[in-house]
Amino acid sequence: xxxxxxxxxxxxxxxxxxxxxxxxxxxxxxxxxxxxxxxxxxxxxxxxxxxxxxxxxxxxxxxxxxxxxxxxxxxxxxxxxxxxxxxxxxxxxxxxxxxxxxxxxxxxxxxxxxxxxxxxxxxxxxxxxxxxxxxxxxxxxxxxxxxxxxxxxxxxxxxxxxxxxxxxxxxxxxxxxxxxxxxxxxxxxxxxxxxxxxxxxxxxxxxxxxxxxxxxxxxxxxxxxxxxxxxxxxxxxxxxx
Ligand SMILES: [Zn+2]
Numbered sequence: 001x002x003x004x005x006x007x008x009x010x011x012x013x014x015x016x017x018x019x020x021x022x023x024x025x026x027x028x029x030x031x032x033x034x035x036x037x038x039x040x041x042x043x044x045x046x047x048x049x050x051x052x053x054x055x056x057x058x059x060x061x062x063x064x065x066x067x068x069x070x071x072x073x074x075x076x077x078x079x080x081x082x083x084x085x086x087x088x089x090x091x092x093x094x095x096x097x098x099x100x101x102x103x104x105x106x107x108x109x110x111x112x113x114x115x116x117x118x119x120x121x122x123x124x125x126x127x128x129x130x131x132x133x134x135x136x137x138x139x140x141x142x143x144x145x146x147x148x149x150x151x152x153x154x155x156x157x158x159x160x161x162x163x164x165x166x167x168x169x170x171x172x173x174x175x176x177x178x179x180x181x182x183x184x185x186x187x188x189x190x191x192x193x194x195x196x197x198x199x200x201x202x203x204x205x206x207x208x209x210x211x212x213x214x215x216x217x218x219x220x221x222x223x224x225x226x227x228x229x230x231x232x233x234x235x236x237x238x239x240x241x
Contacts, residue, residue, distance in 0.1 A: 008095075009034075009238065010124050012103045014202065015134030017191045018144035019218040020225060021160055024134065025104035027226045032102075035094050039105030043078065050218060058085050075190030077198050080112030088119065095123035109198040117209050130238055131206050132229055134218035137150055139191055145188040149177040161221055212236065 011028055013021040022038055029036040050065030063082040071078055072120075087106065094101055107113035120129055136144075147160035151170030158164050158237055170177060206213055214232045216225060 008098050008124055008128060010103065010129045011101070012107075012129065012131045013134065014131060014199065015218055016136050016138070016199075017153060017188065018141045018148065018159065018193045019134035019136045021104040021134060022157055023159060023222055024132070024225060024229060025102040027222075028102045028229070031230075032100060034100040034102040037101050037103040037106065039083065039087075039103070042090070043083055044072070046070075046086055047078075052064070056082070056085060063149050075187040075194065077108045077194050080107065080109045080115065080129070083108070083112050084115040087116070087171045091116075091119065092123065105130065107202060109141060110201055113202050117206070117211070121209070125208050127212075129211050130233070130236075131203075131211050131213040133203065133213055133215045134225070135155045135215060136218040140219055141192050142185070142188055145191075146185060147179055150180045152176045152178060154212050163223075212238070 009032070011025075011034070015021055023042075025036055025038065025238060028034060043046050045067050047068050053064070054065070054066075055062045055064040058081055061081075063085075064078060068078050083106065091101070107116045117129075144160050147165075149158045149160070150156065151158065151173060153170065153173050153175035156170050156172050157180075158167065158170070167175060169175065203213065213234065214229070215226050216232065218225060220228065
C-alpha cells in the first residue's frame with residue numbers, strides 16, 4: 001500500500017472565476033484517471049437537496065443549508081468549516097481506494113484550507129500534492145464570466161473562448177447553451193472580490209505548508225493551458241499521476 005500511495009496525486013486547481021479550473025480539472029481527470037472533485041457540484045447538490053430549516057452543528061455552531069444557498073446566490077464563498085465537514089468522509093474514502101483527485105473549488109478560503117490541507121497531507125503525503133495556479137487578470141475574469149454559458153440538460157459550464165464563441169449547443173450532450181443565472185456584472189465583481197480577499201491568501205498558506213505551486217497563464221486557449229500544465233508537471237517529475 002505504501003508504494004502505490006507514493007504515486008497517487010492530488011492536484012488543486014486555483015484561480016479567479018473564469019480561469020478554467022473546472023475545465024482543466026476535467027481534462028486532468030480524463031488523462032490520469034483522477035476523481036473529479038468539483039466543489040460547486042458535489043457540495044452544491046447537497047445544499048440544494050437539504051430540507052427547509054436543515055442545519056449541521058459543528059463545534060457548537062449551527063450552519064443552515066439555506067444560508068449557504070443564499071451566499072452562493074450573492075456571489076459569496078461558502079463557510080470553509082461547513083464545506084470541509086461535508087467533504088471529509090468522501091475524501092477519506094477516495095484515499096482509501098488510492099484514487100488521485102483533481103480539486104476544483106476547494107479549498108476556497110483559509111478556513112477550509114486549514115482543515116483540508118493537513119488531511120490531504122496525512123492521506124496522500126506532502127510531495128504528492130500539487131497546486132496549479134491559473135492566472136487571469138481581473139479584466140479577463142469579468143469579460144469571460146459575463147459571457148459564460150451553461151447547457152440546459154446537465155449545466156455543463158462553457159467558458160467563453162475563441163474555441164467556444166460560436167457554439168450554440170453543448171459539445172457533451174447536444175442540449176442548448178444558456179447564460180448562467182448568477183452571471184450578472186454585480187455578482188461577477190462580487191465573486192472576484194471574494195477571490196482576492198478570501199482565496200488569494202491561500203497561496204502563502206500553501207507555501208508555508210510546503211506544497212508545490214505551479215503557475216500557469218490562464219489567458220491562453222483551453223488546449224494550450226492544458227499542454228502547459230502537462231509540460232510543467234513533467235518538468236517537476238509529477239507526470240506519473
Ligand atoms: Zn451539457
